[in-house]
Amino acid sequence: MTGKTNHGRFFEDYALGQVIVHAVPRTLGQGERALYHALYPARHSLHSSDEFARASGLSASPLDDLVAFHTVFGKSVPDISLNAVANLGYAEGRWLASVWPGDTIASTSEVIGLKQNSNGRTGVVWVRTTGRNQDGIDVLSYVRWVMVRKRDPEAPAPETVVPDLAQVVAPESLVVPRGLDFTGYDFALAGEPHRLSDYAPGEIIDHVDGVTVEEAEHMMATRLWQNTAKVHFDATNREDGRRLVYGGHVISLARALSFNGLANAQMIVGLNAGAHANPCFSGDTVRAWSQVLDIAKTGSPGVGAIRLRLVATKAGNGTELRGADGKYHPHVLLDLDYWALMPV
C-alpha cells in the first residue's frame, strides 16, 4: 500500500490566512436541474419555469440557489470536513450571482479562525468558502466552522483567533440578480397569493407535508454534489450500521416543503445562520415550519426580502425548538436562518 490517498486534513494542518484551492471544478447543467426536482419536492416557479423567470426579468431559469450551495460546499468537504467531528455553524452567506446550466463552478476556502479545544484533541476551524464560475465571477460566499480532530494530540495549539461574524447579513448587502423585476408577478402561476406585505415578523407557517427519506435518495443527492464524506455512503462506517444523511439534504428538503405557505419566497440570497440540530437517517419523515424574522426592501422593482427561520423536524409537534436545558429537542433536525426574495 502506498500513501497516495487523501485522508483529509487535521486541525494542525490549518493555518490562519491559508487559502485552500478545492479540487474538481464542476460543470452543472440541465441534468442537475432535473435531478434536483426528482430528489426534492421543489416547486418555486422561478426555478421551475424558464418562462416565469423571463417574465421576472431573467434570461431563463437559473439553477436552484441550493444547487450552487451544495456544489460549492461539496468541493470543500475533502479539504475541510473529512475529519470533522461536527459542522458547527454558518454565517455571512451571500449568493452573489446566479448559476446557469453550462456554468463551471470551482471553490476555495480561506482559514479565518482557529481555536483549539480545551481537551487538546480537537479544534475549531473557521473558513470563508467562495464559489466562482468559469468567468471568475463569485457566485456564493459563506463562512462555516467545523470541529476537526488533531492528528497528534501533542501538536502545539495555534494562536486562538475567533472571527467577528455578523449575526445577520445586512439586507442592504444582499445581491438581487441583475434584471429581477417582480412588478408583473403572476401569483396564480406562482401558486399562492401572499406577497411580502402579507407576512409579519413573528408569524409561523406550518408547511404541512412530510417526506420519508430513503437511502438511495440522500446518497444520490449527496454524490451529485461530489460530497465525499464517508458517513453518508458507507453503512459500515458507524457502529450502528446507519448512514448519516448529509445536512444539506435536509436543508433542500425543508426548503422545498416550505413552498406550501412560502411559494413566493422565490430565491435564497442570504444565509445568516444554521444548525444541524440532530442527525437525520433513512426512514425519518421530514417536516418543516418557518417563522418570519424580518422584512426588508431591495433596490429592485417589486422585489422585497424576507428573513425566515426554517426548521426541519422528524416527528413531534409544536414549534418549540429547545428544552429547558437549552438543547435542541431530539426531533429538531435543522434550524436555518436565511433571506429570500419575494414580491412586495
Add this chain to the structure above:
Amino acid sequence: MTGKTNHGRFFEDYALGQVIVHAVPRTLGQGERALYHALYPARHSLHSSDEFARASGLSASPLDDLVAFHTVFGKSVPDISLNAVANLGYAEGRWLASVWPGDTIASTSEVIGLKQNSNGRTGVVWVRTTGRNQDGIDVLSYVRWVMVRKRDPEAPAPETVVPDLAQVVAPESLVVPRGLDFTGYDFALAGEPHRLSDYAPGEIIDHVDGVTVEEAEHMMATRLWQNTAKVHFDATNREDGRRLVYGGHVISLARALSFNGLANAQMIVGLNAGAHANPCFSGDTVRAWSQVLDIAKTGSPGVGAIRLRLVATKAGNGTELRGADGKYHPHVLLDLDYWALMPV
C-alpha cells in the same frame, strides 16, 4: 400558525364551468429525458434516438408522451386531487403536439361535471385538463374524474351534471405529429419486425418481464412531475405505514415493459379509458400484458394506429381481469385503453 398553506379543494369548492389555472409551469429538458430512462425500462426507439426520430420525419426525439402526461397531470394535483378519495377514470385523452426539451408546460382544468354521492360526504368531479406549451399550443387534453371529500357534509349538493364522454377517441380525431413518416422505418433498429398488419384485434401479448418497485424510484418519479399528493411520499400518512405508488408510475412501468412485443407501438396519441384497479406498493413486482382492441389508418405516410388494452399486474397468472363479482382481481393494478402509432 397562519392559514397560508394549501389544504386543497373540497367538493363544494368546485362549480360547473369553473376554469382552474394550475400553478408552477415547468420547463422540461434533457435531464427529464434521462431520468425517464433511468426510472422506467423505456426503449421505444423514437423516444430513445434523435437519429431514429429524424429518419421518421421529426426534427429530433420528442420527450416521451407520458412525460407530457405526468407533467400536465402533476400540475393539476394540488387543485383537483389533493383531497381525492379515488381517481375514478380517464376519457377523451388526446396528445395534440409533441413536447421537446426546452418547452415549458402549464396546465388548466375546466370543471365539466359534478355529482354528489348519496352518502352526502363525497362527490365526483369531472375535469377536462389541458396542457399548453410556451407558445400557447395545446399539447395534451384529457378528462378525468375523481371522488372528492366534502369539507362540510351539510353543504348543499350542486345540480348533478354527468358529462357525456366518448367511449373511445375516434381514430380520425387522433393527431399524428407533423412530418411523421414511417415509410422508411428500420425494424431492425426499432427492435422487432412486427408491423401493424401483423397484429389482429383480440390478440394478447404477454410482455414477459417484471420490475420490482422501490420506494426511492417511485418517489423520485412522482416528485419529478411535481405531483404533491401526500400518500406517495409520507410513510406516516396511512395507518399501515405504506406509501402508495402514484398510478401514473404504474402506467409508465407497464408501457415501458410493453416494448417486448410492441416495440413498434411508438407514440401514444390517445387515451380512451383507464382504471387504477388496485393500489401498488414498494416491493411489488409489476408485469404487463396487452390486448389488441382495434386497428385504424391515419393520413400520415406509413403510419397506422393501434388501440391497445394495457394491463399491469403485481402477481398471478392469466389474463382474466375480473372475478365473478365483476370486481378487478386483487393482482390487477392497471387497466388502460389507449391508441398508439405504428408502422403499417
Add this chain to the structure above:
Amino acid sequence: MTGKTNHGRFFEDYALGQVIVHAVPRTLGQGERALYHALYPARHSLHSSDEFARASGLSASPLDDLVAFHTVFGKSVPDISLNAVANLGYAEGRWLASVWPGDTIASTSEVIGLKQNSNGRTGVVWVRTTGRNQDGIDVLSYVRWVMVRKRDPEAPAPETVVPDLAQVVAPESLVVPRGLDFTGYDFALAGEPHRLSDYAPGEIIDHVDGVTVEEAEHMMATRLWQNTAKVHFDATNREDGRRLVYGGHVISLARALSFNGLANAQMIVGLNAGAHANPCFSGDTVRAWSQVLDIAKTGSPGVGAIRLRLVATKAGNGTELRGADGKYHPHVLLDLDYWALMPV
C-alpha cells in the same frame, strides 16, 4: 398469447461470422452525465468540468468513458446475454472516439468464436461488439465471451473456434482523443499531485472509501443503459428473492472510488481483461484497490498511459485475490485490467 416477444438467442442461434445489429440506438446527453454523477462517486476532473477539459485541449468534457461502455454493452444484452449463464471475460477493448452530449450510439456484434461445452447443454460464444456514433465513427470496440444455454440439448455442436485474443491491448494501439494535451495540467484542480512518473509497476493503492449499494441505485443505473437482463430488476427471478447487481455497476463504482489515489488516471482507453469474480447484491459495501501493472508513452503531449488492475471487494481485508484452490475469494467482486491516460 402470441409469440411476438423476444426470449433471447440460444447457443445454437449463433453462427461464426454472423453480424448482429442491436436494436434501439440511444442519444446521450447532459442528463446522462448528471445521473452518472448521482449514481457513482465520480470525480475525475476531465469528466466533471468543461473548463478542465478545454484546458486539456478538448472542446468540452466528454461523457464518462464508462457511459460509452455501458451504453454499447446494454444494447447487446437482448441479443447476446439474455440467456447467458455467465459473463466470462473481456479482451481487446479500445475506446476509439469520445462520446459527447447529443451523440447517438448504436452497436453491433460479430460472432468470432463458438465452443460447445462438454455437458452438451451450454456453449461459449465470443463476440466483438462495436459502438458507433451518428456519423458512423466507431467509439468503442471490445470482445466479450459468455456462456449461453442451448434451447435444444440435441442440437448439433458447431465447429469449435476459439479466437486468439491479445492478453493486453498493446499501448501503441491505444487511441488518445484528438487534441488531448496534458502539458499545462493543473494538479491542484485535478485533486492530486501524483503524475505518471510517481507510479511504479507493482504498486498497490487502497482507495479507502466504501459505498453501500441500494436496489434503487443499481436498477436506475442499469436501466439507464437500457440493459434488459431480468436478474437485475425482478426480485422473483431468483429463488432467493435477490436481484443481482449488473457487473458494470460494480465497474463504475470501483472506478469512481479509485479517484482517491488515482485522480489523474483521467480517461479509460483500453480494456485488457475483466472478471466478475462474485455476484454483488444490494446491501454490499463495495470497496476498491488498484495495482499498477505497466506504464507506457503515447504520442500526445504530456500524456502517458498507465495499466491498472482494479479490484472491487465487498468485505475482507488484504489484496489477495485467490485462495489455494485458484478460485477468487468470495469477497472479490471484480478483477479488471485496463489502460488509462495520465499526465507524465
